[in-house]
Amino acid sequence: MSLVIDVVDLVSRMVRIPSINPRGRPEPAETPMAEFVADWARAHGMHAELREVRDGRYNVVVTLPGDGPETLLLETHLDTVEVDGMSVPAHEPDVRAGLLYGRGACDAKGPLAVFLAAMADLAAAGPRPYTVVLVGVVDEEHLYRGVVALRGYGLDPVGAIVGEPTSLRLVTAHKGCMRCRITTRGPGGHSSEPWGKTNAIAFAAEVVDHLAGEHAARLDEDVRPLVGPPSLAVTMIEGGSGPNVLPDRAVITIDRRTVAGEDPHEVWAALRAELVRRWPEGLEVAEPHVVDYALQTDPDLPLVREFSGALAAAELDPGVYGVGHGTDASKIALDAVPCVVFGPGSIAQAHMPDEYVPVADLHTARSVLVDVLRRPLSRGGSR
Numbered sequence: 001m002s003l004v005i006d007v008v009d010l011v012s013r014m015v016r017i018p019s020i021n022p023r024g025r026p027e028p029a030e031t032p033m034a035e036f037v038a039d040w041a042r043a044h045g046m047h048a049e050l051r052e053v054r055d056g057r058y059n060v061v062v063t064l065p066g067d068g069p070e071t072l073l074l075e076t077h078l079d080t081v082e083v084d085g086m087s088v089p090a091h092e093p094d095v096r097a098g099l100l101y102g103r104g105a106c107d108a109k110g111p112l113a114v115f116l117a118a119m120a121d122l123a124a125a126g127p128r129p130y131t132v133v134l135v136g137v138v139d140e141e142h143l144y145r146g147v148v149a150l151r152g153y154g155l156d157p158v159g160a161i162v163g164e165p166t167s168l169r170l171v172t173a174h175k176g177c178m179r180c181r182i183t184t185r186g187p188g189g190h191s192s193e194p195w196g197k198t199n200a201i202a203f204a205a206e207v208v209d210h211l212a213g214e215h216a217a218r219l220d221e222d223v224r225p226l227v228g229p230p231s232l233a234v235t236m237i238e239g240g241s242g243p244n245v246l247p248d249r250a251v252i253t254i255d256r257r258t259v260a261g262e263d264p265h266e267v268w269a270a271l272r273a274e275l276v277r278r279w280p281e282g283l284e285v286a287e288p289h290v291v292d293y294a295l296q297t298d299p300d301l302p303l304v305r306e307f308s309g310a311l312a313a314a315e316l317d318p319g320v321y322g323v324g325h326g327t328d329a330s331k332i333a334l335d336a337v338p339c340v341v342f343g344p345g346s347i348a349q350a351h352m353p354d355e356y357v358p359v360a361d362l363h364t365a366r367s368v369l370v371d372v373l374r375r376p377l378s379r380g381g382s383r
């Protein structure tokens with residue numbers, strides 16, 4: 001393996017390039033990162049191109065051709081969350097006591113640098129059983145526009161490894177999500193004369209009671225391996241206009257975590273039907289404003305077995321794990337692509353004021369990746 005590439009230096013150079021997700025603003029926030037990745041890849045013998053997603057924001061696609069006809073996808077994101085309130089310099093990387101600090105060091109410039117370094121190692125010394133395509137996407141931290149665009153690239157990969165901090169564990173499952181708002185209404189009026197009138201706040205309290213009680217108890221029974229049962233939490237509530245006014249409107253927001261096999265839109269429709277059946281008058285369930293899918297990858301697929309083998313060979317935990325947060329993997333898996341999530345650093349350090357990645361994790365993740373990328377990952381029957 002080539003030792004010319006210093007993966008710690010590579011992460012540091014990426015941390016110096018701000019790529020804060022602009023949320024709703026039309027700003028090309030990730031473009032300098034995309035350009036850096038493309039330049040670096042070309043300088044190390046790989047093919048690279050930028051593909052515009054929108055608003056001058058580009059995914060970067062790096063290709064390392066292999067000997068076989070198949071393609072393996074490496075995917076991670078170029079954007080980071082905000083830097084306000086950070087307790088370490090956001091874009092001046094610093095290595096102290098074996099930890100590399102800075103915004104994005106862990107989520108997800110560490111994983112991105114590890115992918116690039118592993119590909120460069122492979123480029124320097126074969127064999128390469130299949131073509132490896134790395135896509136660094138925009139907008140993972142907001143509306144997932146980068147990965148949605150990637151699904152249209154026609155790559156048809158035999159599998160995908162999504163780079164996120166997993167503490168070097170192999171993650172094959174995570175939950176999805178559906179968030180929506182529920183509005184209750186009453187006629188309003190003077191608070192001194194509440195008799196016989198629907199109080200929108202009291203009405204909302206009844207709905208909360210039902211959701212947190214009877215409804216949630218039903219979800220608890222559907223326990224899944226690695227991720228547990230689906231869940232529903234009421235996360236926000238607002239209502240009322242004055243201390244002496246009967247509230248005519250209250251709004252609650254729910255966060256429903258889904259499991260594999262649950263379509264979030266169908267979950268929403270079923271919830272709406274249930275609530276409207278129970279309260280035919282004065283209640284509205286708005287369309288979901290956030291939807292994400294669950295991931296559940298079959299542990300018997302070649303990608304998972306070979307990855308476990310590489311972890312075991314490195315004397316790491318070869319088990320498979322589930323996590324609570326979402327990743328781009330579930331969007332890629334919608335096209336029947338077997339997906340796993342893997343990377344250096346812990347999700348506990350992602351988005352933190354003192355975000356860091358352990359330097360040792362970067363080296364270990366790189367050598368595990370090189371091992372995985374040299375293993376045959378034939379489709380082996382059904383995908």
Ligand SMILES: [Zn+2]
Nearest residue numbers: 077107108164
């Ligand atoms: Zn991330």
